[in-house]
Amino acid sequence: MVYELSQTFHFEAAHTLVREIDAASSKRIHGHTYHAEVTLRGVPDAASGMLMDLGFFRRELAVVQEMLDHHLLDEVAGLTKPTLEGLCAFIAEKLRAPLPLLASVKVWRATGDSCKLIVG
Numbered sequence: 001m002v003y004e005l006s007q008t009f010h011f012e013a014a015h016t017l018v019r020e021i022d023a024a025s026s027k028r029i030h031g032h033t034y035h036a037e038v039t040l041r042g043v044p045d046a047a048s049g050m051l052m053d054l055g056f057f058r059r060e061l062a063v064v065q066e067m068l069d070h071h072l073l074d075e076v077a078g079l080t081k082p083t084l085e086g087l088c089a090f091i092a093e094k095l096r097a098p099l100p101l102l103a104s105v106k107v108w109r110a111t112g113d114s115c116k117l118i119v120g
């Protein structure tokens with residue numbers, strides 16, 4: 001049987017955004033609290049009964065969290081655009097190698113905006 005295993009983390013970050021609507025306030029540096037959910041999908045190992053031990057899973061997420069927490073997203077190397085979409089892509093890219101069972105990355109803000117990347 002196929003299972004999905006998820007972990008969440010959060011980070012505080014600032015950014016500016018170039019957009020056509022509400023352009024002036026978005027262009028000023030402002031901050032958000034972001035939440036991210038990373039999901040693995042696969043068949044549990046027969047010996048351990050786990051897709052991956054949550055301890056190892058959390059350790060990998062902490063590496064990415066450190067790259068984003070209390071950073072100005074505009075300056076984060078490898079983050080092409082400081083949007084929810086860009087954050088999903090950045091997190092997936094960083095986790096693709098250490099988490100071979102990576103299935104999706106979801107990023108959201110308390111205001112209800114959310115974006116989910118299905119890793120193909």
Ligand SMILES: Nc1nc2c(c(=O)[nH]1)N=C([C@H](O)[C@H](O)COP(=O)(O)OP(=O)(O)OP(=O)(O)O)CN2
Nearest residue numbers: 017019022026030032082083084085086109111113
């Ligand atoms: N497709 C996307 N659209 C927008 C994104 C995004 O990541 N992907 N991000 C933003 C902004 O970050 C913006 O700060 C939020 O804009 P908006 O919702 O208009 O602002 P509010 O004042 O309503 O809410 P806050 O979240 O408190 O800023 C815009 N669009």
Ligand SMILES: [Zn+2]
Nearest residue numbers: 015017030032
């Ligand atoms: Zn913003």
